[in-house]
Amino acid sequence: MAARKSAPKTITLKPVLDMNEATALHESLSAVRGQPVTIDASAVERTGTLCVQVLLAASRTWDNDKQPFTFSKVSDAFKKTTQLIGINFDHLAA
Amino acid sequence: MDMNEIKEIFFQECEEQLAELESGLLKLNDGDRDPETVNAVFRAVHSIKGGAGAFGLDDLVAFAHVFETTLDCVRSNKLEPGPEVLKVMLKSADVLADLTNAARDGGSVDQARSKQLIRELEALANGEIPVAAETPVAKPAAQPAAAAAPAPVNEEGFQPVGFSFDDFETAVDEGEVLMVIPTYEVIFKPKSELFAKGNDATLLLRDLSKLGEMSIYCNTDELPPLEELNPERAYLSWKIQVKTDKGEEGIRTVFEFAEWDCDLDVTDVTNAGAPADEDMPMQPIPFDLALLDDNDDHDRPIGVVEEEEHIASDQQAAVAAAATAAKVVEMAGQAARQPAEQRAAPAAAAAANNAANAQSAAGTPTIRVDLDRVDRLINLVGELVINQAMLSQSVVENDTNGTSSINMGLEELQQLTREIQDSVMAIRAQPVKPVFQRMSRIVREVADMVGKSIRLVTEGENTEVDKTVIDKLAEPLTHMIRNAVDHGIETPEKRVANGKNPEGTVKLTAKHRSGRIVIELADDGAGINRERVRQKAIDNDLIAADANLSDEEIDNLIFMPGFSTADKISDISGRGVGMDVVKRSIQALGGRISISSRPGNGSTFTMSLPLTLAVLDGMVVTVAGQTLVVPLTAIVETLQPEPSAIHSFGSNQRLISIRNSFCPLVDVGRILNFRYQQANPVDGVALLVESEGGGQRALMVDAIQGQRQVVIKSLEANYTHVPGIAAATILGDGRVALILDVDAIVAASRGQPLRSDSSLAAAG
Numbered sequence: 001m002a003a004r005k006s007a008p009k010t011i012t013l014k015p016v017l018d019m020n021e022a023t024a025l026h027e028s029l030s031a032v033r034g035q036p037v038t039i040d041a042s043a044v045e046r047t048g049t050l051c052v053q054v055l056l057a058a059s060r061t062w063d064n065d066k067q068p069f070t071f072s073k074v075s076d077a078f079k080k081t082t083q084l085i086g087i088n089f090d091h092l093a094a
Numbered sequence: 095m096d097m098n099e100i101k102e103i104f105f106q107e108c109e110e111q112l113a114e115l116e117s118g119l120l121k122l123n124d125g126d127r128d129p130e131t132v133n134a135v136f137r138a139v140h141s142i143k144g145g146a147g148a149f150g151l152d153d154l155v156a157f158a159h160v161f162e163t164t165l166d167c168v169r170s171n172k173l174e175p176g177p178e179v180l181k182v183m184l185k186s187a188d189v190l191a192d193l194t195n196a197a198r199d200g201g202s203v204d205q206a207r208s209k210q211l212i213r214e215l216e217a218l219a220n221g222e223i224p225v226a227a228e229t230p231v232a233k234p235a236a237q238p239a240a241a242a243a244p245a246p247v248n249e250e251g252f253q254p255v256g257f258s259f260d261d262f263e264t265a266v267d268e269g270e271v272l273m274v275i276p277t278y279e280v281i282f283k284p285k286s287e288l289f290a291k292g293n294d295a296t297l298l299l300r301d302l303s304k305l306g307e308m309s310i311y312c313n314t315d316e317l318p319p320l321e322e323l324n325p326e327r328a329y330l331s332w333k334i335q336v337k338t339d340k341g342e343e344g345i346r347t348v349f350e351f352a353e354w355d356c357d358l359d360v361t362d363v364t365n366a367g368a369p370a371d372e373d374m375p376m377q378p379i380p381f382d383l384a385l386l387d388d389n390d391d392h393d394r395p396i397g398v399v400e401e402e403e404h405i406a407s408d409q410q411a412a413v414a415a416a417a418t419a420a421k422v423v424e425m426a427g428q429a430a431r432q433p434a435e436q437r438a439a440p441a442a443a444a445a446a447n448n449a450a451n452a453q454s455a456a457g458t459p460t461i462r463v464d465l466d467r468v469d470r471l472i473n474l475v476g477e478l479v480i481n482q483a484m485l486s487q488s489v490v491e492n493d494t495n496g497t498s499s500i501n502m503g504l505e506e507l508q509q510l511t512r513e514i515q516d517s518v519m520a521i522r523a524q525p526v527k528p529v530f531q532r533m534s535r536i537v538r539e540v541a542d543m544v545g546k547s548i549r550l551v552t553e554g555e556n557t558e559v560d561k562t563v564i565d566k567l568a569e570p571l572t573h574m575i576r577n578a579v580d581h582g583i584e585t586p587e588k589r590v591a592n593g594k595n596p597e598g599t600v601k602l603t604a605k606h607r608s609g610r611i612v613i614e615l616a617d618d619g620a621g622i623n624r625e626r627v628r629q630k631a632i633d634n635d636l637i638a639a640d641a642n643l644s645d646e647e648i649d650n651l652i653f654m655p656g657f658s659t660a661d662k663i664s665d666i667s668g669r670g671v672g673m674d675v676v677k678r679s680i681q682a683l684g685g686r687i688s689i690s691s692r693p694g695n696g697s698t699f700t701m702s703l704p705l706t707l708a709v710l711d712g713m714v715v716t717v718a719g720q721t722l723v724v725p726l727t728a729i730v731e732t733l734q735p736e737p738s739a740i741h742s743f744g745s746n747q748r749l750i751s752i753r754n755s756f757c758p759l760v761d762v763g764r765i766l767n768f769r770y771q772q773a774n775p776v777d778g779v780a781l782l783v784e785s786e787g788g789g790q791r792a793l794m795v796d797a798i799q800g801q802r803q804v805v806i807k808s809l810e811a812n813y814t815h816v817p818g819i820a821a822a823t824i825l826g827d828g829r830v831a832l833i834l835d836v837d838a839i840v841a842a843s844r845g846q847p848l849r850s851d852s853s854l855a856a857a858g
Contacts, residue, residue, distance in 0.1 A: 019289055019326060026325035033320070049284070049295040053317060054325050061320040081296050084303060086312035086332060086377050 008036035008068060013078075015043050017051035025051055029058045034065060038094060042073035047081035059092060070094040104145040105198045106462060109528075111138040112191050116531050119187055123180045132175075136165045137354075142190065144351055151197045153208075154190075160212050161186050164219040173218060182214045188535050274364070275306065275337050278345055281359040283331035288355035290326070299332065301348045306338035309376035335363070335376060465561065468521055472708055475511075475518050476805040479709070482511045483802065483826035512803065519560070519706055526604045526613075527555040529568050533575050537600055540579040547586055547597045548579055557604040559611045560706040566683055567613070567703070570676040574615050574699055575600065577673070582619035582697055592694070594618070610685075610727065611705055616698040622691040624648045649689045649697075653677045682810055684820055686837055710806050712833065713781070714799040714825070718768035721831040722795070723804055723823055728836040730782045730790065732798065735759075735775045746772070750780060750792045757782065760843040761794045762834070766818055783836050791840045802826075806833065818842060 009032045014021050029037070039055065062069035072094045082089055118135035121128075143158035164183070167173035175183070189208045196203045280302070284295045302308060310332055317329045338344060342360050349358050486504050530552045541548040583589075583598035590596050603614040624645060631637045631651045643651075652673045680687045685703035704710075712723035713732075733752070741749045741756070749756040759780065763769045773794060780792040804823035809816055809832075820835040 019292075022325040026320070026323065030320060047296060048289075049328070049330060050289055050325060053329055054320070054323065056314060057317050057320045057323045060317070064319070083377075084310075084379060085296055085299050085330075086310035087314075088377070 008038045008070070010038045010040055010072065012040040013044050013051075015045040017044060017046060017048045019048065019050055022048065022050035022054050026054045029054065033061070034067065036068040037062065038070050038072045040072050041078045042075050044075045044078040047078050049085065052082060052085065052087055055089070056087060059089070101149055103462070104149060105194065107145065108142050108194045111141050112187065112194065113528060113531055114138045115187050115190070116184070116534065119180060119184050120534065122175050123177070123184070127175075129169075132165070132169050136162065136169050139165055139190070140350075142194065146197070149197075151193075153203070154193045154197050157186075157190060157193055157208055157212065160215045160219075161190060164215040167219050179218055182211065182218060184535075184538060186211050186215060188539070191535075275339050276341075276362055276364040277335055277337045278342060279361050279363045280334040280336060280345060281331070281357070282334060282349070283357040284328045284352070285355050285357070286326060286328045288352050289328060291355065293352055293355070295328075295330070295332070298349060298352060299334070302334065302336060302345065303379050305340050305344055305348070306336055308334060308336040308379045310334045310379055311376050331357075333376075463521075468518075468561075472518050472522065475515050476708060479511055479515060479803060479805050480824050480826075482507055484828065487826035515709060515803070519708065522561045522706070523558040524561050524564055525556045525558050526564055526567070526611075529564055529571060530555045530602055530604070532568060533571060533602060536572055536575050537579055540576050544580055545585070546579065546583055548583055549597055549599050550575075551599060551601045552603070553601070554604040557606060557611060558705075559604075559703070560708070563611070563683060563703055563705070566679065570679045570701075571602075571613070571615070573676050574673075575602075578615060578617040578619070578697075582617040584620050588620075606705075607702070610702050613701045613703065614698055615701075616696060618696040621693040621695055621697050622649050622652065622689070624691075624693070627651050646690075649691050652689065653687070681815070684806075708806060710804055710821075710823075710833065711801070712804050712823070713801050714804075714831065715779070715781070715795040716797045716799060717766070717795050718763040718773075720768055721799065721825065721829065722762070723802075723831050723833045724781060724783075724793070724795075725820070725833065725836060726801065728783045730784050733780050733782065733792075735778075735780050735792075737776050740775050748772075748775065750775070752782065752792070757790050757792050758843060759792045759794055760839060762839060763794075763796070765839055765842050783840070791843060793836070793839065804831070804833070 011025075011028055011032070013025070017025070037058075059069045069092060071089055071092050074089070074093075115135055115138035118131050118138065121131050122135070139158050139162045143155055143162055146154035146158060161183075164173070164186075168175050168179070173179060189203070189211055192203050193208065195201060282295070282298070284298075288295070299310070311334075313331045313333065314329070316331070317323070323329075336345065340347075342362065345360050346353070346358070349356065486508065489500060489504060534550045534552070537548055537550040578600050579598075583600070584592070584594075586596035589598065599618045601614070601616045603616070605612050628637075628643065628648050628651070631648075631654070632639050632641075636651065636654050637643065653676075654672075654674055677687050680701055680703070683703055685701055687699060687701045689697055689699050691697040710723070711726040713726055713729060715722050715724055735750055739751045740759070741751065743749045743758075748759040750759045751757075759775060761772050761775075764772050773796065775794055778794050778796045779798050780794055782790055782792050784790055802825075804825075806821045807823055807830075809819060809822050812822070816832070818835055818838045819832045820838075821833045822830050823833055825831050
């Protein structure tokens with residue numbers, strides 16, 4: 001009950017989403033499980049597949065938990081790369 | 095780490111790959127048909143090509159590419175690696191090595207030869223298989239590519255327009271417009287290793303999208319919920335349809351640097367007309383995405399240390415180059431790459447493992463160290479050993495008998511120094527394999543030149559010896575191999591006439607024997623023509639016409655300066671550099687060389703070399719007031735002669751009876767001219783030594799001072815060669831002691847005077 005009231009946690013993605021960042025992102029997302037989350041992808045310059053995997057898994061997990069999972073802002077690079085690899089986060093846009 | 099260092103690592107790896115390549119090809123040549131061998135060979139060429147691409151070494155890339163194509167035919171069983179095929183491949187391996195060396199050292203390469211081989215390789219790839227995997231290099235435009243190219247369009251009656259499959263130029267033909275552009279379906283499933291090596295699926299897909307119109311479907315079925323997800327594992331896979339005129343080969347080229355790290359399936363679906371699966375909605379990729387971040391290299395490989403930026407700057411090679419370089423960087427800079435987070439450490443270790451596995455050779459983790467650094471360390475350890483000996487000595491001289499703690503401390507220090515020294519020496523120990531492998535190339539080339547068929551058999555190539563010894567071994571060995579092939583082995587016709595196998599054999603063996611490394615080079619040729627050698631020696635005034643020489647002495651004449659029996663000076667071995675130079679370089683290494691020859695059955699050269707040029711376990715002895723060191727490895731036992739055991743023999747020879755056998759007694763002081771009278775054996779000590787020839791001798795010395803490890807200081811480098819003396823050392827009291835050359839002493843005791851260079855002339 002408390003969770004529903006709280007403001008969404010914002011996770012800001014780093015400019016470089018590489019392998020190390022995938023581990024870090026996995027940790028920070030796991031830490032806020034069960035709470036509404038907003039992803040800020042406005043600073044992203046390089047998008048790696050591993051980070052996309054983490055985000056995708058998280059969005060599904062949040063969906064299962066019936067918690068909101070949204071993208072507040074996305075950079076052009078992030079949008080293009082996800083589109084290139086056939087992943088669509090558009091429906092999660094805030 | 096700057097670009098040059100990375101490049102240096104690349105060349106070092108090239109050397110390993112070339113060795114791998116050659117040994118693989120030789121295995122195939124011996125009838126090995128293990129697919130893993132073929133794969134190893136292919137991988138070697140592929141890695142060289144990959145790295146070369148990263149550094150823009152176009153010649154190397156172009157040749158490796160053709161080579162690789164032909165190897166691929168072998169790999170896919172389209173080409174049977176028969177003797178003729180392997181001959182071309184071995185030659186190609188040689189040219190590849192030349193190109194690598196030229197790229198590193200800036201030398202030039204025999205262009206005609208490499209062009210010729212490219213043609214031969216192409217012929218192999220094309221000629222024997224109707225549908226080759228690809229056209230290796232751009233053909234002349236006039237020639238229709240249809241025959242060799244994997245016909246990308248299979249409509250009847252359609253005549254494909256000649257276009258280039260060459261990866262390195264993507265010239266757009268005007269005729270292209272008329273073509274029906276084929277569609278391919280690509281199933282791409284990256285493995286976790288792909289990411290661990292710093293590559294990324296996004297980069298590959300981006301490059302793929304540049305080939306033409308592309309639709310993509312990402313399969314996310316394997317993606318687990320967040321709590322079960324391993325962030326460094328690959329879960330996604332893709333089904334892609336791409337319409338391109340670059341052919342299947344063009345698509346595979348995109349993935350070629352990742353091909354070991356992903357599952358890839360490419361099929362031509364132009365005529366299948368299959369609509370995309372209902373449950374797999376294909377998402378078309380807008381054309382402008384292909385240009386995504388193309389000009390600023392934002393999307394360069396991920397997870398790679400900063401320095402690598404230099405590499406990616408080469409736009410042409412972008413993805414492929416960086417991926418390969420990333421691998422190189424990763425191995426060198428693994429430590430630097432370790433993420434700060436402790437939790438990531440095991441994963442990083444796994445990545446390191448993967449990198450190591452990719453380097454098929456690496457079993458245990460290794461580092462590369464500059465040889466200079468090791469040398470400096472060895473020098474310092476040498477000084478430490480001397481210093482420790484001096485310290486011990488001064489403690490003894492100052493008579494601190496009462497303080498046992500000092501003595502104990504000194505003993506520990508001695509042990510530690512010893513261990514340090516052994517460990518440092520172990521760093522330098524290397525198998526002789528690389529040198530032996532180089533020899534196989536020489537045999538091949540020389541045999542080719544003189545029109546003989548010769549097989550090199552090597553044995554014991556994992557025998558380890560000091561790196562300095564290995565480095566200096568190559569030259570004399572090369573010369574001897576050339577000699578063996580050019581002069582030693584007869585022509586096939588002659589061999590057949592003599593009832594021999596037309597194929598000659600040269601056998602190169604390495605083994606450890608009594609603390610030295612013994613290298614034998616045996617051929618099954620005609621052996622030494624003693625009559626001719628003798629005549630030549632007489633003609634050259636090397637011996638008197640009536641000299642009475644034993645067979646062994648005649649054989650040894652070939653080591654005389656300026657001696658060559660070849661009737662005609664050939665390009666190969668008759669360059670005026672004779673066996674005397676070989677002998678001198680072996681001697682400079684503290685080694686010895688001998689020859690034994692059986693007419694009609696071939697000759698055997700035996701070289702015995704010290705394992706290290708730095709230290710030696712020695713017995714310190716006194717002879718006529720001089721302190722000498724006798725290498726411990728030569729000594730079998732020491733004994734105090736009884737008067738009854740000494741027997742005179744001939745005019746001035748003496749024998750000592752040891753356990754019912756007689757052994758010649760050699761007075762070291764007399765032989766070295768330390769004294770003019772023979773000493774009384776009963777006053778001294780006899781050292782029973784085993785000489786290289788196998789016989790035993792009892793060396794007479796006045797007294798034994800003790801056993802010690804001594805640091806070898808070269809006499810040749812610091813003074814000049816002294817017959818009978820191998821080297822010198824500095825003792826604990828700071829004095830110089832000479833290290834005895836036991837075999838030279840033994841030889842001298844047989845009546846050969848101690849003058850190595852002109853001994854035979856004097857004998858004659």
